[in-house]
Amino acid sequence: MTLDVEDLTRDYRAAFLAYLPQRSESALTLGYRIGRRAVDEGVSLLDLVSVHHVVLAEVLDDLPHGTPSAVIESAAAFLLEVLSTFDMAHRSLRRSHGDGDEN
Incomplete structure (x- = not known):
C-alpha cells in the first residue's frame, strides 16, 4: 500500500502541531x-519536503505578524527527525555498494 500525499500531509500536520507547543x-x-513510514512506502524525499513546506506555510499563516522565529526553529528540528530515516537508509545503501561510510 502506498502512502498518498493527502494522508501524509494530514499525518504530518497532526504530528507537527503536537510537537510545536512543548517540543516534546x-x-x-x-x-x-x-519518516520511517515514508521510507517503507516509497515516498520520495522531494514529496516529503514539499509536505513539510505546505504544513509550515499553513502554521506561519496562522501566526500573529512578526512571531515566526520559534516556529521556524521547531520546524527545522522536526524536519531533521523526519528525514533521519532517509539519511540512515541512504548511508546503508552507500555502504552496501562499497562507497564507504560517508558523512
Whole structure:
C-alpha cells in the first residue's frame, strides 16, 4: 500500500502541531515514525519536503505578524527527525555498494 500525499500531509500536520507547543520527545517520535513510514512506502524525499513546506506555510499563516522565529526553529528540528530515516537508509545503501561510510 502506498502512502498518498493527502494522508501524509494530514499525518504530518497532526504530528507537527503536537510537537510545536512543548517540543516534546514523544511528539518528535511521531515525526520519526512518519519518516520511517515514508521510507517503507516509497515516498520520495522531494514529496516529503514539499509536505513539510505546505504544513509550515499553513502554521506561519496562522501566526500573529512578526512571531515566526520559534516556529521556524521547531520546524527545522522536526524536519531533521523526519528525514533521519532517509539519511540512515541512504548511508546503508552507500555502504552496501562499497562507497564507504560517508558523512
